[in-house]
Structure formats: structure tokens, C-alpha cells
Amino acid sequence: MTTVLSKGQNAPLPAGEIAISVDVAAPVDLSALLVTPDMRVRSDADFVFYNQPTGAGVTLAPATGRQTLRITPAAVPAEIHAVRAVITLDDASSSFGRTPPPIARVFDAAGTELFSFTIPDLSSETVVVAVEVYRRDTGWKVRSIGQGYAGGFADLVRDHGVSVDDAPAAAAPAAPAPAPPVPPAPSVPPAQFTPPPAPPQAQPAPPQQPAEISLSKNKRVNLAKGQKVTLRKDGGVALTQVRMGLGWDPVKQRGFFGGGSQSIDLDASVLMYSRGSLAETVFFGHLRSRDNSIVHSGDNLTGAGEGDDEVIRVNLQAIPPQIDNLAFIVTSYRGQTFEAIDNAFCRLVDDTTGAELARFTLQGGMPFTGVLMAVMSRSGGDWKMRAVGDGFKAKTPRAAEKYLGRYLE
Numbered sequence: 001m002t003t004v005l006s007k008g009q010n011a012p013l014p015a016g017e018i019a020i021s022v023d024v025a026a027p028v029d030l031s032a033l034l035v036t037p038d039m040r041v042r043s044d045a046d047f048v049f050y051n052q053p054t055g056a057g058v059t060l061a062p063a064t065g066r067q068t069l070r071i072t073p074a075a076v077p078a079e080i081h082a083v084r085a086v087i088t089l090d091d092a093s094s095s096f097g098r099t100p101p102p103i104a105r106v107f108d109a110a111g112t113e114l115f116s117f118t119i120p121d122l123s124s125e126t127v128v129v130a131v132e133v134y135r136r137d138t139g140w141k142v143r144s145i146g147q148g149y150a151g152g153f154a155d156l157v158r159d160h161g162v163s164v165d166d167a168p169a170a171a172a173p174a175a176p177a178p179a180p181p182v183p184p185a186p187s188v189p190p191a192q193f194t195p196p197p198a199p200p201q202a203q204p205a206p207p208q209q210p211a212e213i214s215l216s217k218n219k220r221v222n223l224a225k226g227q228k229v230t231l232r233k234d235g236g237v238a239l240t241q242v243r244m245g246l247g248w249d250p251v252k253q254r255g256f257f258g259g260g261s262q263s264i265d266l267d268a269s270v271l272m273y274s275r276g277s278l279a280e281t282v283f284f285g286h287l288r289s290r291d292n293s294i295v296h297s298g299d300n301l302t303g304a305g306e307g308d309d310e311v312i313r314v315n316l317q318a319i320p321p322q323i324d325n326l327a328f329i330v331t332s333y334r335g336q337t338f339e340a341i342d343n344a345f346c347r348l349v350d351d352t353t354g355a356e357l358a359r360f361t362l363q364g365g366m367p368f369t370g371v372l373m374a375v376m377s378r379s380g381g382d383w384k385m386r387a388v389g390d391g392f393k394a395k396t397p398r399a400a401e402k403y404l405g406r407y408l409e
Contacts, residue, residue, distance in 0.1 A: 002113045002114065002115065002116050003114065003115050003116075004115075004116055004117075004118075005115050005116065005117040005131075005142075005144040006117075006144065007117075007119075007120060007144055007145075007146045008143070008144060008145075009143070009144050010141050010142065010143040010144075011115060011141060011142055012136070012139060012140075012141050013073075013106075013108075013114070013133065013139070013140045013141055013142055014108055014109075014114075015073075015139075016108065016109040017070060017071065017072050017073075017108075017109040018070075018071045018073070018106060018107070018108065018109075018133055018140070018142075019068050019069065019070050019071070019106070019107040019108075019111070020068065020069040020071070020085045020104065020105070020106055020107075020130075020131060020133070021066050021067065021068045021069070021104075021105050021107070022067075022085070022087050022102055022103065022104050022105070022130060023102065023103040023105070024087060024099060024102040024103075025099045025100050026089060026090070026091070026094065026098075026099045027089070027090035027091070028067075028087045028088060028089055028090060028102075029049065029050055029067070029087070029088045029090065030060065030067040030068070030069060030085065030086070030087055031047065031048060031049035031050075031060065031069075031085075031086045031087075031088065032047075032048040032049075032055065032058050032060065032069050032071075032083050032084065032085055032086065033046060033047060033048075033083070033084040033086060033129075033156075033160055034046040034048070034055055034056060034057075034058060034076070034077075034080045034082075034083055035080065035081060035082050035083075035084060035160060035161075036079055036080060036081055037081040038161070039081075039082075039159075039160060039161070040160055040161025041157075041160050041161060042079070044335075046080075048060050048069070056075065056076060056077050056080065057071060057072045057073065057074070057075030057076035057077070057080075057083075058070070058071050058072075058076070058083055069083075069085055071083050071133055073133070073140045081134055081135055082132045082133065082134035082135070083132065083133045083134075084129050084131075084132040084145070084160075085104065085129070085130045085131050085132065085133075086127060086128070086129050086130065086156065087102060087104075087127070087128050087130055088126065088127045088128075088152075088153065089126045089127075092126055092152060094126070095122075095123065095124045095125060095126055095150075096119075096122035096123070096125045096126070096128060096148060097122055097123035097124060097125070101118050101119050101120055101122065102118075102119045102122075102128065102130065103116055103117065103118050103119070104116065104117045104119065104130035104131045104144070105117075106131065106133075106142050114142075115131075115142055115144075117130065117131055117144040117146070119144075119146040119148075120146065121146070122146075122148050123148075124150040125148025125149055125150050126149070126150065126152045127148065127149045127152050127153060127155070127156050128146065128147065128148045128149070129145045129146070129147045129148075129156070130144075130145060130146065131143065131144050131145055132145055151284065152265075153265055153333075153334070154265055154267070154284060154333050157333075157334070215229050215230070215231070215232065215233065215357045215358060220356050220357065220358065220359055221357065221358040221359070222358075222359055222360075222361075223358055223359065223360040223387040224387065225360075225387055225388070225389045226386065226387065226388070227360075227386070227387050228384055228385065228386040228387075229348075229357075229358055229384065229385055230379070230382050230383075230384050231316065231348075231376070231382065231383040231384065231385060232382065233350070238316070238381075238382065238383075239316060239350060239357075239383070240315065240316055240317050240352065241313070241314075241315055241316070241350070241351035241352050242313075242314050242316060242348060242349065242350060242351055242357075243311050243312065243313045243314065243348075243349045243351045244268075244270070244311070244312045244314065244328055244346055244347070244348060244349075244374070245308030245310075245311050245346065245347045245349060246268040246308065246309060246310050246311075246312070246328070246330055246344075246345070246346045246373060247308050247309045247310075247344070247345050247346075247347075248266055248309060248330070248341050248343065248344040248345075249341065249343055265332070265333045265334050266309070266330050266331065266332055266333070266341070266344075267283060267284050267310070267330065267331050267332075267333055267396075267397075268283075268296070268309070268310035268311075268312060268328070268329070268330050269281060269282065269283035269284075269296075269328075269329050269330075269331065269397040269400075270282050270283075270294055270296075270312050270314075270326050270327065270328050270329075271326070271327040271329065271397060271400075271401065271404060272289065272294070272319075272323050272325075272326055273323065273324060273325040273326070273327065273408055274322040274323055274324060275322075275324065276405060276408060278401055279322070279323060281397045281398070282294045282295075282296050282312065283296060283397050284296065284298065291318060291319070291320055292315075292318065293314065293315045293316075293318035293319045293320070294312060294313070294314050294315070294319070294326075295312070295313045296310070296311075296312050297310055297311040297312070297313075298310070308347070312328065313351060314326070314376070316383050323378075324377060324378045324408075324409075325375060325376070325377045325378075325408040325409060326375065326376040326377075327372060327375050327404050327407065327408070328346060328372070328373045328374045328375070328376070329370060329371065329372050329373065329397065329400050329404070330344060330370065330371050330373055331369060331370040331371075331394060331395055331396055331397065331399075331400060332369040332370065332395055333395055333396070334395070335369055335395055336369070337366065337367050337368055337369055338362070338366045338367075338368055338369075338371060338391065339366065339367055343361060343362065344361070344362045344371065344373070345359060345360065345361040345362065346359070346360050346373040346374050346387075347359040347360075348385060358385065360373065360374060360387035360389065362389050366391040367391070368391030368392055368393060369392075369393055369394060369395050370391065370392045370393065370394040370395065370399075370400050370403075371389065371390070371391050371392075372388045372389070372390050372391075372392070372400075372403075372404060372407060373387070373388060373389065374386060374387055374388055375388060375407050375408065375409070377408065377409040379409075384409075386409075388407060390407075
């Protein structure tokens with residue numbers, strides 16, 4: 001007989017293998033987090049999902065059309081306290097509030113259903129920790145969790161102790177603990193990459209930058225790398241309300257979030273500088289600047305869909321006078337490089353009229369986890385925007401900061 005669990009309830013489990021599945025009236029991915037007693041994962045190996053279906057004592061397998069997590073407690077490492085079952089909507093633009101409540105089910109080794117848990121009170125969440133199987137003395141128990149995350153995968157992994165500043169050691173040259181770089185090549189930091197000292201896209205050095213051009217309301221300007229435009233409309237009228245739309249397309253390979261494409265959680269951010277010092281960062285974790293001059297649209301977890309994936313609105317007139325540079329970056333939160341991105345672009349839109357004024361598109365992938373797309377800088381009474389497109393090794397705005405100083409004006 002199945003025992004129905006309420007939220008937060010726990011119960012002992014029999015010895016042997018345990019299986020967990022979920023019933024959801026929408027396409028989802030089932031995954032697992034292996035966490036230590038402080039509810040943190042040790043490394044990427046503690047994520048079990050579609051593209052990494054096997055972990056220590058945990059396997060993700062389809063069964064009669066239903067994804068199932070199979071847990072062998074005896075094979076789970078001693079330092080792992082719990083295995084948390086996570087369900088993620090394929091459609092990141094939807095939410096669990098639009099579907100009937102998901103039901104998590106727990107089975108024993110013989111396939112007998114032991115427990116069910118109908119997850120209540122979901123609204124804007126796209127990711128939910130459904131249940132967990134955890135150690136208790138010499139045995140194991142199950143606990144119903146039902147914890148949802150409206151910020152999606154980024155919020156989930158942050159809540160489980162992912163160190164977003166960790167850099168993989170594999171591709172680094174032998175130089176130990178490099179200081180913030182000032183290399184001759186404009187886009188390759190020292191501990192990053194081992195090819196010859198030319199930028200990955202063989203772009204010309206900064207002195208060869210294209211000449212500055214003018215915006216036109218009747219024709220979009222396609223910017224080349226290094227090209228600069230003054231943010232004035234036809235007739236010399238200064239732009240006041242603009243938005244920077246940033247977008248990317250996932251590669252055509254099924255991944256954690258399904259949908260036929262690998263899920264790449266890229267994040268658009270803008271770093272606000274004053275005389276070379278970082279004053280504030282607007283990103284998915286801080287969507288509005290303190291003075292309300294810059295507003296972020298929120299986190300897009302997959303890049304799926306047409307048009308802009310994330311939008312940053314800028315009221316140029318309201319930016320405090322001490323702010324002289326805005327650096328627009330895109331970073332890969334989970335560490336996939338831009339080699340996995342079909343394309344990435346930024347576009348400048350007059351937010352008053354909706355007219356697209358300028359666009360800069362990156363051609364080809366780069367072996368970096370972050371890209372500086374563009375810089376807006378004050379020039380007298382005007383603002384100018386320069387297309388950059390240089391890569392660096394950072395997965396968060398905080399980690400990117402040390403690479404951006406040389407691009408400020």
C-alpha cells in the first residue's frame with residue numbers, strides 16, 4: 001500500500017535499491033543532486049542528468065516512457081548525505097503553476113510503490129526539488145521537499161553550493177596563480193588557453209579598429225568588431241531610453257533542459273564603472289541598479305526561442321554623472337564554452353520608438369566561458385557604444401571583472 005506523504009514528512013526506506021519517478025502534465029527532465037551534510041555538491045560529478053546519466057550510486061534511466069532515478073544506497077559515497085530528485089520544465093518560459101501539481105513516486109527494488117508526494121503551492125517555479133533520499137543512522141529515509149526555484153537552474157545550483165568562480169585546471173598553461181592580465185593579445189588571459197598569441201578569431205589588433213560610424217533610424221548598422229557609434233539619432237538628437245538585447249541559440253543536441261538542444265545557461269550582465277572602479281553590477285541576481293537607471297529583464301536559462309534572450313534597459317539620462325563606462329557581458333553560468341553556442345549577438349534598440357539601431361553578431365564559437373559584447377562610455381556630453389566581442393575565462397560577472405579594465409575609456 002502506498003503511503004501518501006505531506007510536505008516535509010519523512011519515512012524509513014527498506015534496504016536495497018530505490019527508484020524515484022515523477023508524474024507531470026508537461027515535458028520535464030528528471031535529475032539528481034548528490035549533496036554533503038551541508039547540502040552542497042562536491043563537483044560537477046554530483047549532478048546526474050540527461051547528458052551525465054550516471055553518478056556514484058545513482059543512475060538516470062528511462063522506463064516505459066518515464067524517466068526514473070535508480071539509487072543504490074550502498075554505492076553512494078560515505079561523504080554524501082542525501083540524493084535530491086529534481087524536476088525541471090523543458091519550457092523555461094512556462095512554470096509549474098500552469099500545470100496540475102507534480103507527483104513524485106518512490107519504489108522499492110521489486111517495483112512496489114512505497115510513497116507518493118503531490119507537490120503543492122507551486123506558481124512561478126520552473127525547477128523543483130521533489131524529494132530526497134538521505135542517511136539516517138545506519139539506514140536511509142525519504143523526505144518530501146517540494147522546494148521550487150523561480151530563477152531556474154542558476155538558483156538551484158547556487159543554493160547547493162556551486163562555486164561559480166572555480167576554473168577548470170585542464171586547459172591552463174603551467175603559469176601558477178596569474179595576476180590580472182595585461183597581455184599584448186587583447187582577448188586571451190594568461191591562464192586560459194594554449195594556442196599562439198593571436199585572438200581566437202584572428203581579429204586585428206586594437207590600433208586597426210574600424211572608424212566610427214553614425215546611427216540611422218532608417219537602417220540598422222551592423223557593427224564590426226571594434227567599431228564604435230555615437231548614441232545619437234538622425235539630426236543629432238541624443239538617445240535617452242535604450243535597451244541592449246542579448247541573444248544566443250543553443251546547439252542542436254538534447255541536454256539537461258530537453259527541447260532538442262543542449263541547455264546553455266548564459267547570463268547577460270552590465271557592469272557600471274566610475275573612473276576605472278566597479279560601482280555596481282546589474283545581473284540576474286540584482287535586476288535593477290540602485291538609482292533605477294538600468295533594469296534587467298531576468299534570467300533566461302536556455303537561449304530557446306526567437307529574438308532577445310535577455311534585455312537590459314538603460315535610461316542614459318538617469319545614469320549618475322560619476323558612472324562613465326558600462327560593460328555588457330555574457331557569461332556561461334555552468335561553464336560550457338561559447339564553442340557550444342550557434343551564435344551570440346547584442347543589439348541596440350531605441351526604447352522610445354522600438355527601432356533597432358545597431359547589431360553586433362559573433363561569428364563562430366570561442367573556447368571561453370565569458371564574452372565582453374560591448375562597452376558604452378561617456379564622451380563629453382554623449383554616450384558611445386563600441387562592439388568588442390573578446391572572450392575571457394569567467395562564469396560570473398564577479399569573476400569577469402578582472403578582465404574588463406583594459407576595455408574602459
